[in-house]
Amino acid sequence: MNDAPDFKDCFNNIAKKKILIVSTTWNKDLLSPLMDVITKTANDHKVDHEISFCPGSLELAASIIRAKPDQYDGVLAIGLVIRGDTPHFKLVSKQSFQDLASVALEFHSTPLINGVLTVDNKVQAEERINPEKMNKGKEFIESLFQMMSS
Template sequence: MSGTGTPQLQPAELTHLRTTAADLRVAIVASRWHETVMDGLITGAERFLNQVSPAEVNIYRAPGSFELPVISAHAVEHHEAVIALGVVIRGGTPHFEYVCQAATDGLASLAVTSRTPIGFGLLTCDTEDQALARAGLAGSTEDKGFEAAHAAIAAAAEIARVTA
């Protein structure tokens, strides 16, 4: 079941993340496709970031999800954490698989090679209703933008702990 096992943000963790985030420049790289879903994902990411108050937040818009890795690659040069947000909804052609795989592989490879945490907020859904359910909108059952932002900042905090 989707959403099962989502970690809950505890007060002690939030305090720790605020300390880490205070020095971070964070980029949100978000696709333009599926405007309603994307508005929800961006708002969710911003909601989390408002809780931890990073030093700087910049939003960059990708034409589509396929372009998330290349724009994120430029963002990691100037930011300590990136939140990649997008949505791909299955159609009747293999296009879905190609875009999802390329974006996923590109972001994963970038995170490892750049050693920069990238919050993975790419929704890969069969239907628009599934995307809306995950977008953090009123009536949504999940908030994947919030979760992706949490993942990026929590990873940055662990990296800081590992490298201290």
């Protein structure tokens, strides 16, 4: 089930804009289909994009700051945190979300979408990433386009 909003109106003035996509190398193979959807959607709408990688979700915020987000029309942070047997999941999830929110507020004139998926297991991750199922990649990039259009 996907209750994602309809973002049809968000494509009006995004052509030739430039976005930064920062993704984690942790779980890179699992995130590959999601990144494919994101880059294809950007290309389809003639949005220039740069892709940067960082080790994991905890490093996303610092990587975005180092890339100077105010030089872009929008920023998309992509990561995947899968619950394990230790408290690490909660710590990484909470801190990465707080850090990304802080960056979004600090660079408030540049829209930032938090595309960090937090899931209980690999099956949930694949369901959210799969373009034929929940297609979170499309949802993330279209959310960014909407923020850039408003």
